[in-house]
Amino acid sequence: MRAHAIPIGELSRRTGCNIETIRYYERIGVLPAARRLGRYRSYGTEDVSRLGFVRRARELGFTLDGVRALLALASDGDSSCVEARDLAASHLKGVRARIADLKRMERALTDIVGACDIRNDAVCPLIDALVQGKGGAKIRSSRNGRLGSVL
Numbered sequence: 001m002r003a004h005a006i007p008i009g010e011l012s013r014r015t016g017c018n019i020e021t022i023r024y025y026e027r028i029g030v031l032p033a034a035r036r037l038g039r040y041r042s043y044g045t046e047d048v049s050r051l052g053f054v055r056r057a058r059e060l061g062f063t064l065d066g067v068r069a070l071l072a073l074a075s076d077g078d079s080s081c082v083e084a085r086d087l088a089a090s091h092l093k094g095v096r097a098r099i100a101d102l103k104r105m106e107r108a109l110t111d112i113v114g115a116c117d118i119r120n121d122a123v124c125p126l127i128d129a130l131v132q133g134k135g136g137a138k139i140r141s142s143r144n145g146r147l148g149s150v151l
Contacts, residue, residue: 006043008034015051022051030054030067062091 012019025031026041031051034041053074057067066087073084115125 006045006048008041008043011043011047011051014048015055017051017055025051025054028064030064030071060091061095062087066091 006014008019008022011017011022015022017025022031026033031047031054034043034047036042050071053071054067057070062070069087070084073080073087112126112129119125
């Protein structure tokens with residue numbers, strides 16, 4: 001049986017989670033529906049723990065589907081470390097891909113800012129690169145430190 005005595009504002013304060021986010025998690029089933037005391041939602045200590053788990057997983061960048069999968073593993077009395085590891089390994093692969101993309105963006109922006117610092121003509125290298133790259137093209141950094149090509 002769940003002990004209920006924590007109003008949503010207190011749950012928010014204890015977990016650092018926004019009230020609207022708590023309501024959203026409840027609507028999508030990440031957090032079980034709170035018991036209602038009149039018009040007010042009331043939560044228990046297990047909800048504090050679950051919301052803390054969700055927040056920590058989200059801080060690691062897990063999607064809500066990933067959080068659901070981790071919650072399912074955690075609620076399984078016989079949780080599989082292998083399954084949790086596989087989820088984390090898959091997520092890590094995505095994180096590394098995003099880091100590689102961010103590094104490419106950093107190099108391209110560094111080159112463009114450098115080109116802007118060097119050139120004093122009427123055509124801004126950033127604006128020029130963006131105009132040339134119509135249709136969602138990406139700016140690629142060159143290896144020699146100059147403004148890269150637009151793909």
